[in-house]
Amino acid sequence: xxxxxxxxxxxxxxxxxxxxxxxxxxxxxxxxxxxxxxxxxxxxxxxxxxxxxxxxxxxxxxxxxxxxxxxxxxxxxxxxxxxxxxxxxxxxxxxxxxxxxxxxxxxxxxxxx
Amino acid sequence: xxxxxxxxxxxxxxxxxxxxxxxxxxxxxxxxxxxxxxxxxxxxxxxxxxxxxxxxxxxxxxxxxxxxxxxxxxxxxxxxxxxxxxxxxxxxxxxxxxxxxxxxxxxxxxxx
Numbered sequence: 001x002x003x004x005x006x007x008x009x010x011x012x013x014x015x016x017x018x019x020x021x022x023x024x025x026x027x028x029x030x031x032x033x034x035x036x037x038x039x040x041x042x043x044x045x046x047x048x049x050x051x052x053x054x055x056x057x058x059x060x061x062x063x064x065x066x067x068x069x070x071x072x073x074x075x076x077x078x079x080x081x082x083x084x085x086x087x088x089x090x091x092x093x094x095x096x097x098x099x100x101x102x103x104x105x106x107x108x109x110x111x112x113x
Numbered sequence: 114x115x116x117x118x119x120x121x122x123x124x125x126x127x128x129x130x131x132x133x134x135x136x137x138x139x140x141x142x143x144x145x146x147x148x149x150x151x152x153x154x155x156x157x158x159x160x161x162x163x164x165x166x167x168x169x170x171x172x173x174x175x176x177x178x179x180x181x182x183x184x185x186x187x188x189x190x191x192x193x194x195x196x197x198x199x200x201x202x203x204x205x206x207x208x209x210x211x212x213x214x215x216x217x218x219x220x221x222x223x224x225x
Contacts, residue, residue, distance in 0.1 A: 042119075042202060042217040043157070050211050058212070069135065090156065097211030099145035099164070104156040 003027040006105035013078065013085060013113050015102030021076045021108045031097040032074035036060060037088040037107075047091075049074055050097045064106050078110065086112050115140045115204050119216030125204075126193050127224050134219045136203035137185040146179060147185050147213075148161040153201045161188070193223045 004025040013019045024034065031050050046060030047067040049109040065080025068074050074093075078085045089108045094100040116139040126132050138146075144165040149157035163170045163177045163186065170177050174193075179186040190197055203216040 040218075040220075043215040045187050045212060048211055056211070099206040101147055101159055101162060102213060104158070106151075107154075 004091065004093055004103055006089075007027045007108070008108060011113050012110055013110060016080045018039060018077055018079050019110070021078070021089055021091075021110070022071055023074045023076065023105055025026045025074075025093045025103075025105075027093060027095075027103065028071070029095055030071070031094045031100070032068065033077045033092040033102060034058075034064070034066065034074070034092075035092065037090060040083050043090065046076065055078040060082075083096070085110055102110035115205075115207055115212070115214045117203060117214045117216045119203050119219055121219060122217065123220045123222070125224065126194055128193060128195060130193055132188075132189045132190045132191040132193050132197070132223075134201055134203065134217050134221075135185060136187070136205075137183075138205040138214070139184070140205070140207045141181075141184060143184075143207050145213075146177070147204050147206075148177060148188050149202045149204065149215075150199045150208040151202065152220075157202060190221075193221075195223050195225050197221060200224045 007022045018090045033048045036044040047066040049055040065077045091105040092102040116192040119136045150160045151157040174191045176189040199222050200218045203217050204213050206213045
């Protein structure tokens with residue numbers, strides 16, 4: 001777990017603003033994921049990436065965008081199109097996709113001003 | 114579509130008692146079933162996992178059982194302690210895909 005980091009820990013967004021959440025891993029994992037967690041809820045998949053320069057939409061991709069230019073990094077942008085962005089965002093990585101253990105970062109809590 | 118159902122949503126036990134959490138999954142191609150523990154405000158952490166070629170796996174006070182025919186798997190915690198209090202998530206990884214589907218979580222309270 002220590003090999004995957006997220007920043008910032010807390011992020012405040014003004015209405016109409018795009019914000020970017022950082023996720024970095026030094027585990028040499030090919031696959032990376034972004035999840036959204038609402039209070040008292042489970043994990044919902046936003047985007048995932050199997051390999052550099054490739055990513056796929058998850059179940060709730062609308063209002064979000066990602067890039068995967070480097071193996072170590074998978075930033076998530078919450079755009080102004082996401083009308084209800086307040087949540088706990090978790091990044092994860094795994095050696096490969098599919099039937100492999102996912103290791104989670106510490107999370108970023110996004111709040112709307 | 115793929116789905117994982119988890120029960121109960123809340124579980125309260127007395128310290129020293131056992132706790133059981135059950136999950137069912139929809140895709141028979143699933144072959145990997147991890148369990149995660151999440152303490153308040155923290156990241157989910159893997160506590161145990163099982164693959165479809167195994168029916169049961171145990172690690173100290175924690176055990177997981179898998180019934181592939183019925184498509185369900187369970188987490189068993191024996192001799193519960195207050196520090197076991199957390200939210201537990203089951204998950205199923207679907208063969209050939211890159212998605213892991215998570216259950217909605219079970220909030221476990223262990224009363225001292």
